[in-house]
Amino acid sequence: MGLRERLVRFAAERPRSFVVATPGGAGARLVVEEELRRRGWRAVASPVGADVLVVCGEPGAELAQAIEVVWADVPGPRARVQVAAGVRREAVARALDGAAAELADVPRQWADAAERVAAGPWTPDDSGDEMSGHGGGHGGHEQGGHAAHGDMGGDGDGGHEHHMGAPGGVAMAERADDRDGLKLDVLHVPLGPVLSDWPAGLRVSLTLQGDVVQDAEVGVLGGAGDGVVEWGGLAVAHLDSIGRLLAVAGWAAAAERARILRDDVRAGVDRRVEVERFARQVGRSRTLRWMIRGLGVIDRAAVERYGLTGVAARYPGDVADRLAGRFVEARKALGGGADVELDDPAALLRVLPSLLVGAELAAARLIVASLDPDLAREPVHG
Amino acid sequence: MLPWSIGVVWFNAMEVVAWVSVWMVGWGTNSAFPLVGGYRFLAQGLAYELPHMFALITVALGAESLDFGEIARAQDGLWFVVWMPVAFLVYLLSVLAMAFWGPFGHPVGHDLAGGAVLELAGPDRLVFEAGRYALLVVASAAAVPLFLGGGAGPLLPGWAWALVKTYLVLALLVWVRHRLPVIRMDRFMTAAWVVLIPATLVQMLVVGIVVLG
Numbered sequence: 338m339g340l341r342e343r344l345v346r347f348a349a350e351r352p353r354s355f356v357v358a359t360p361g362g363a364g365a366r367l368v369v370e371e372e373l374r375r376r377g378w379r380a381v382a383s384p385v386g387a388d389v390l391v392v393c394g395e396p397g398a399e400l401a402q403a404i405e406v407v408w409a410d411v412p413g414p415r416a417r418v419q420v421a422a423g424v425r426r427e428a429v430a431r432a433l434d435g436a437a438a439e440l441a442d443v444p445r446q447w448a449d450a451a452e453r454v455a456a457g458p459w460t461p462d463d464s465g466d467e468m469s470g471h472g473g474g475h476g477g478h479e480q481g482g483h484a485a486h487g488d489m490g491g492d493g494d495g496g497h498e499h500h501m502g503a504p505g506g507v508a509m510a511e512r513a514d515d516r517d518g519l520k521l522d523v524l525h526v527p528l529g530p531v532l533s534d535w536p537a538g539l540r541v542s543l544t545l546q547g548d549v550v551q552d553a554e555v556g557v558l559g560g561a562g563d564g565v566v567e568w569g570g571l572a573v574a575h576l577d578s579i580g581r582l583l584a585v586a587g588w589a590a591a592a593e594r595a596r597i598l599r600d601d602v603r604a605g606v607d608r609r610v611e612v613e614r615f616a617r618q619v620g621r622s623r624t625l626r627w628m629i630r631g632l633g634v635i636d637r638a639a640v641e642r643y644g645l646t647g648v649a650a651r652y653p654g655d656v657a658d659r660l661a662g663r664f665v666e667a668r669k670a671l672g673g674g675a676d677v678e679l680d681d682p683a684a685l686l687r688v689l690p691s692l693l694v695g696a697e698l699a700a701a702r703l704i705v706a707s708l709d710p711d712l713a714r715e716p717v718h719g
Numbered sequence: 720m721l722p723w724s725i726g727v728v729w730f731n732a733m734e735v736v737a738w739v740s741v742w743m744v745g746w747g748t749n750s751a752f753p754l755v756g757g758y759r760f761l762a763q764g765l766a767y768e769l770p771h772m773f774a775l776i777t778v779a780l781g782a783e784s785l786d787f788g789e790i791a792r793a794q795d796g797l798w799f800v801v802w803m804p805v806a807f808l809v810y811l812l813s814v815l816a817m818a819f820w821g822p823f824g825h826p827v828g829h830d831l832a833g834g835a836v837l838e839l840a841g842p843d844r845l846v847f848e849a850g851r852y853a854l855l856v857v858a859s860a861a862a863v864p865l866f867l868g869g870g871a872g873p874l875l876p877g878w879a880w881a882l883v884k885t886y887l888v889l890a891l892l893v894w895v896r897h898r899l900p901v902i903r904m905d906r907f908m909t910a911a912w913v914v915l916i917p918a919t920l921v922q923m924l925v926v927g928i929v930v931l932g
Binding site: 627 | 751752755758759822824825828829830831832833836837838839840841844896897898899900901902903905906
């Protein structure tokens with residue numbers, strides 16, 4: 338074997354994957370994440386750092402466009418995997434093996450690279466680009482009740498977060514008064530729909546000054562499937578949400594633990610003691626409490642006003658309260674507790690903008706992760 | 720020829736170049752998330768740099784020198800880590816912060832899909848990450864002459880002890896990497912200025928009195 342083949346094989350052995358979930362594709366995502374962990378392949382948070390793009394479930398038309406934009410951001414050598422919503426582990430393993438082989442296929446990667454070079458760099462006035470469909474949604478938008486921001490409408494940039502204005506004709510950021518009465522640049526930055534540890538299909542169009550959210554609009558990009566998710570029990574869903582919140586909070590070890598417990602519970606292993614111990618460990622973390630308390634407070638009045646149900650309604654308070662609440666519910670579900678009322682994703686989407694305005698970007702992500710709406714149960718709008 | 724007699728000042732000055740580098744990487748990619756990541760690092764710098772400088776000054780005061788070699792020799796018999804524990808802890812914290820490592824990794828945070836480095840691929844990312852690892856290793860190595868008695872130790876030669884001690888400090892920092900939630904500066908800033916700065920000042924006062932007395 339030549340040196341080059343050895344190097345290629347070595348490089349393609351453990352590729353980094355960027356996992357995209359679609360509404361209704363959560364079951365597939367769980368299988369994919371478990372298989373990735375079993376192989377020791379790392380999931381990364383950015384398509385730019387990835388070798389393999391894994392799409393879980395069937396995206397709807399608009400979400401598929403967004404995924405195309407993300408795919409264009411994956412640097413070569415690259416490979417793409419699409420798994421169906423109800424996929425089994427063997428099929429995922431085969432698809433990932435195929436991706437690894439594709440990465441090691443030098444002529445194929447050369448051809449892909451040549452094609453991309455021939456297509457030229459991305460430009461804002463490229464009519465064939467999917468970006469225009471996204472950015473256009475923000476054109477001239479003005480929100481009632483935010484009179485101070487009246488002069489910021491008509492921005493031309495936006496679109497996917499990876500392209501806040503490439504060189505060549507993109508409009509400059511406009512300015513508006515901020516909360517302290519200073520003139521500051523206004524950026525329109527969409528969070529999602531393709532973002533790691535983010536509710537599948539959710540797009541929050543943020544108006545940012547610095548990293549403070551001035552305005553938030555919520556939209557849903559649907560999946561093409563039937564929207565039925567096989568979670569394999571309420572405890573699995575809660576542990577998944579817990580893992581996601583801990584990952585967004587930057588606590589990688591605890592997030593990984595939550596996911597291992599989630600997959601064990603899903604496989605039918607009795608993990609009541611371990612979940613209990615894990616809940617205590619997370620609850621003891623002063624750093625975590627210091628970082629998440631006081632964020633995204635939902636009081637009882639808000640529960641009434643927005644018609645909230647589920648965790649957000651039963652555990653009113655901040656992100657920390659909802660995290661603790663999820664642990665309680667997960668343990669109850671593991672103990673064979675009675676069925677409880679599920680979250681109403683539509684109500685969560687209604688309350689979301691009011692929680693995000695005034696929050697910093699990091700806090701906004703924690704707030705969304707603490708609510709974690711399952712949009713497979715939500716009809717598409719926006 | 721580097722002015723070794725002011726080695727500590729050099730170390731501090733060069734380490735601040737990291738601020739510029741990370742911010743320029745974040746700003747230069749012309750993308751919202753990296754920009755926010757770059758600014759996060761500036762805020763982090765405001766939080767850690769003053770306690771970090773006071774920790775370095777405390778050491779220089781204790782050794783009555785700014786030369787790393789002199790500082791290491793001044794610890795003959797009693798390592799600085801023993802009678803300057805606050806300065807040592809603050810130094811370790813600031814190493815994590817300057818290499819935006821583990822709990823201080825918010826500038827390249829998961830919530831920003833990689834923050835300042837989000838858009839870097841291929842060789843760009845390699846250079847950036849190599850620089851970051853180098854920063855972590857150099858800062859760990861600097862802890863050895865500053866607090867851990869330099870090459871002092873039984874049996875082994877000095878260079879071997881310096882390597883072993885560097886390795887131990889580095890191992891500690893790597894171990895802590897994923898084991899704490901990320902620390903956000905909007906919350907940490909208060910602690911840095913209200914707790915860490917006074918704590919390092921008190922430590923410096925104690926060292927100053929001992930040196931004079």
